[in-house]
Amino acid sequence: MLATLRYLAPRGLLRKLRATVTGHRTERRQLRALGRQRDAFMATGGSRRFARGHDFPCLNDANAQIPFEPHYFYHPAWACRVLRGINPVRHVDISSIFAFAGCISAFWPTEYYEYQPPQVTLDGLTVHRVDLCALPFADGSIPSLSCMHVVEHVGLGRYGDPIDPEGDVRAAAELARVLAPGGHLLFVTPMAEQANIEFNAHRIYSYAAAMALFRGLRLEEFSLIPDEHRGGIIRHADPARLQGQHFACGCFHFTKPAA
Numbered sequence: 001m002l003a004t005l006r007y008l009a010p011r012g013l014l015r016k017l018r019a020t021v022t023g024h025r026t027e028r029r030q031l032r033a034l035g036r037q038r039d040a041f042m043a044t045g046g047s048r049r050f051a052r053g054h055d056f057p058c059l060n061d062a063n064a065q066i067p068f069e070p071h072y073f074y075h076p077a078w079a080c081r082v083l084r085g086i087n088p089v090r091h092v093d094i095s096s097i098f099a100f101a102g103c104i105s106a107f108w109p110t111e112y113y114e115y116q117p118p119q120v121t122l123d124g125l126t127v128h129r130v131d132l133c134a135l136p137f138a139d140g141s142i143p144s145l146s147c148m149h150v151v152e153h154v155g156l157g158r159y160g161d162p163i164d165p166e167g168d169v170r171a172a173a174e175l176a177r178v179l180a181p182g183g184h185l186l187f188v189t190p191m192a193e194q195a196n197i198e199f200n201a202h203r204i205y206s207y208a209a210a211m212a213l214f215r216g217l218r219l220e221e222f223s224l225i226p227d228e229h230r231g232g233i234i235r236h237a238d239p240a241r242l243q244g245q246h247f248a249c250g251c252f253h254f255t256k257p258a259a
Contacts, residue, residue, distance in 0.1 A: 030059040070229040071249040075148055075188045076100040078223055078233055078251045083108070086184050088144030094132060094175070096148040096188075101125060108144075115159055132171040133164075137178040140256075145179055147171075148188035149249075151213070152202040168203060172213035181258045185217065191224070191250040193242050207239040210250055217254040225249035 034057055076097060083091065083104060090109040093101045101112040105124035113130035120127060130136065132147070132154055153159060155167020164170070179185050187210075190202055195209040211219070224237035226248050233251070234241065242248060 027059060031057065034059065070225055071149065071190070072097055074225045074229070074233045075249055075251055076103070078235075079146060079148060079186050079188070080104065082184075082186060082221070082253050083144070086144060088184070091144045091146070092137075092142050094130065094135070094145070094147040095150040096146055100146075100148070101127075115161060131161075133167060133174060135174045135178050139177055140180045140183075140259075142178045143180045143183040145175065145183065146186040147175055148186060148251075149190075151175075151187070152189050152204070156200045156202070158200045169213065176214055176216055176256070179217070179254075179256045181256050183256050184220075185214075185252075185254040185256070187214070187252040187254060189250055189252075191242055191248045192246050193244060204247060205250070207242055207250070210252065214252075214254055217256055219252065220255055221251075221253040223251040225251070 034055075038055070076099070079096075079100065080103070088108055090111070091104060092111045092113070093104075095114045098112070098114070098118060101110050102120075102122060102125060104110055105122060108124075110125050112125060112127045113135075114127065115130065115132065117127050117129045132150065151168045151171045154161060154171045155164035157163045161167070175185060175187070189210055190204045191210065192204045192206065195204065195206040197203045205213075207222075221235070222237055222239060224234045224241055225232075226234065226241065227245050242250075
């Protein structure tokens with residue numbers, strides 16, 4: 001039975017099923033420990049200064065180190081450092097992690113475009129809806145542009161977008177189209193030694209597959225967040241470092257040659 005499941009079920013689904021079963025067992029142990037902590041807290045006068053509210057169990061925070069997702073920690077940090085060197089008059093971001101747009105809007109007026117736009121009010125930041133395959137900008141009109149950890153999803157339907165096997169190619173073509181001559185594009189995507197797709201989560205690009213998306217642009221920097229990320233981001237990485245990688249993160253700084 002298990003062998004049949006392994007053959008038929010997607011790798012990600014089996015991983016989630018295993019995690020669910022293990023998680024339930026762990027949660028039961030944690031809830032018992034939480035009950036003992038609450039009883040000890042109340043027994044030592046825990047409700048003297050505050051009215052007793054509802055329990056709000058937080059079961060996974062007692063760690064030796066703060067857990068973090070390396071792709072989403074390192075790639076915005078990389079982008080901020082590149083932007084510091086560019087120092088744009090304004091910046092346009094297409095659907096990258098939203099906190100990035102909020103942070104950089106403190107330094108540069110920022111326009112954020114998203115297929116599922118959030119409603120926020122923040123000085124220096126404007127938010128708009130966009131279809132990445134049909135950007136509402138004139139050719140060559142954006143001097144400073146970013147689209148990070150986004151294109152790999154386009155056309156897979158995960159976010160309600162239409163199914164399109166060539167969606168990533170169309171999205172990349174739109175980014176290149178609207179980038180101004182002499183302009184800067186910050187592009188980030190998952191990477192591995194060999195290109196593959198994990199439907200409907202994302203595509204994972206080889207170095208050649210990622211570079212093929214932007215044939216008309218000039219590469220200024222390739223940096224890498226490897227699978228084993230304890231050494232941090234590798235600035236100006238040799239693409240050969242992708243050998244043996246399965247879900248690394250590639251950070252590309254492109255420019256468009258002047259006409």
